[in-house]
Amino acid sequence: MTANPILSATDDGSPTTDIYRQFRGLIVSGQLGANERLPTVRQTAADLGVAPGTAAKAYRMLEQDGLVVTRTAAGTRVAESAARLPLTVTRRIRELVAEAQAAGADPDVVIDVLRVAWRAIGGVTSGSTSDEDGTREPTR
Amino acid sequence: MTANPILSATDDGSPTTDIYRQFRGLIVSGQLGANERLPTVRQTAADLGVAPGTAAKAYRMLEQDGLVVTRTAAGTRVAESAARLPLTVTRRIRELVAEAQAAGADPDVVIDVLRVAWRAIGGVTSGSTSDEDGTREPTR
DNA sequence: CAAGTTGTGATAGAACTGTGGCACAAGATC
DNA sequence: GATCTTGTGCCACAGTTCTATCACAACTTG
Numbered sequence: 591m592t593a594n595p596i597l598s599a600t601d602d603g604s605p606t607t608d609i610y611r612q613f614r615g616l617i618v619s620g621q622l623g624a625n626e627r628l629p630t631v632r633q634t635a636a637d638l639g640v641a642p643g644t645a646a647k648a649y650r651m652l653e654q655d656g657l658v659v660t661r662t663a664a665g666t667r668v669a670e671s672a673a674r675l676p677l678t679v680t681r682r683i684r685e686l687v688a689e690a691q692a693a694g695a696d697p698d699v700v701i702d703v704l705r706v707a708w709r710a711i712g713g714v715t716s717g718s719t720s721d722e723d724g725t726r727e728p729t730r
Numbered sequence: 731m732t733a734n735p736i737l738s739a740t741d742d743g744s745p746t747t748d749i750y751r752q753f754r755g756l757i758v759s760g761q762l763g764a765n766e767r768l769p770t771v772r773q774t775a776a777d778l779g780v781a782p783g784t785a786a787k788a789y790r791m792l793e794q795d796g797l798v799v800t801r802t803a804a805g806t807r808v809a810e811s812a813a814r815l816p817l818t819v820t821r822r823i824r825e826l827v828a829e830a831q832a833a834g835a836d837p838d839v840v841i842d843v844l845r846v847a848w849r850a851i852g853g854v855t856s857g858s859t860s861d862e863d864g865t866r867e868p869t870r
Numbered sequence: 871c872a873a874g875t876t877g878t879g880a881t882a883g884a885a886c887t888g889t890g891g892c893a894c895a896a897g898a899t900c
Numbered sequence: 901g902a903t904c905t906t907g908t909g910c911c912a913c914a915g916t917t918c919t920a921t922c923a924c925a926a927c928t929t930g
Contacts, residue, residue, distance in 0.1 A: 683843055702754045800876090801927070
């Protein structure tokens with residue numbers, strides 16, 4: 591058991607946010623396909639060494655974003671209508687990661703620069719760990 | 731005064747980390763050039779609506795990373811030897827941001843995917859808000 | 871040299887969030 | 901239909917972090 595801890599322990603922000611973000615990344619990038627099932631709340635909690643309630647909270651956030659569908663005893667699965675990042679963007683991300691890793695950069699630093707660049711271009715910055723999702727809605 | 735709040739209020743993580751990261755992004759990306767001076771601790775604190783002590787803490791973290799040099803009454807300036815992200819990486823970041831914004835994506839989501847991609851390729855993930863810096867050290 | 875500027879340090883109080891463990895509800899499975 | 905699985909809700913407790921304010925030390929500037 592616990593052979594495939596989909597998530598890895600990171601210490602960005604709070605446990606709840608951490609779990610939420612990791613799954614969001616997996617889903618939005620398509621690495622966790624539609625209808626694919628995520629570990630149970632307890633499993634995830636155990637994997638990351640957090641309290642079950644904390645993992646549960648993260649799952650709720652995911653559902654609120656429409657990224658997953660949770661039916662009570664069937665577990666939580668990736669929603670079919672889960673928003674995904676356009677492939678063009680995903681590819682650019684991969685390119686960036688490759689280049690950054692080759693340069694021996696730290697992910698956090700890259701992210702900081704990304705944030706700065708984002709604001710420099712768009713204007714609107716951030717602050718959306720809560721409600722919005724911002725990825726493209728597939729004209730349902 | 732307070733005409734140019736270099737930083738903008740975000741709510742990622744804690745205030746201290748927030749300030750730290752924003753400046754790190756500005757410096758590492760070169761948007762804040764060497765020897766350029768950052769706002770006073772009190773100014774930054776006021777801009778973001780936090781306690782002075784909190785801003786000071788962030789400044790210390792920056793200095794610990796060798797990103798800034800702080801002399802007691804002369805203020806805090808960007809260190810000449812401040813590590814910078816290779817231009818190739820910076821450019822890729824800009825391209826990514828442009829594409830992502832065009833797609834109407836949310837920065838946080840993009841970042842989540844970036845993190846996932848990073849782990850998928852490199853293996854080592856994160857957890858370095860504290861000590862390491864990871865950017866390229868100019869063979870001091 | 872005198873005055874202003876700026877980062878540091880300490881302190882007490884408050885607010886937030888996660889922890890643990892438990893029972894419960896709802897649906898799946900055989 | 902009985903049992904197992906799985907997400908939810910609740911609670912008091914603990915830990916960390918931020919606030920708010922003060923005085924201090926050190927260096928710059930006129």
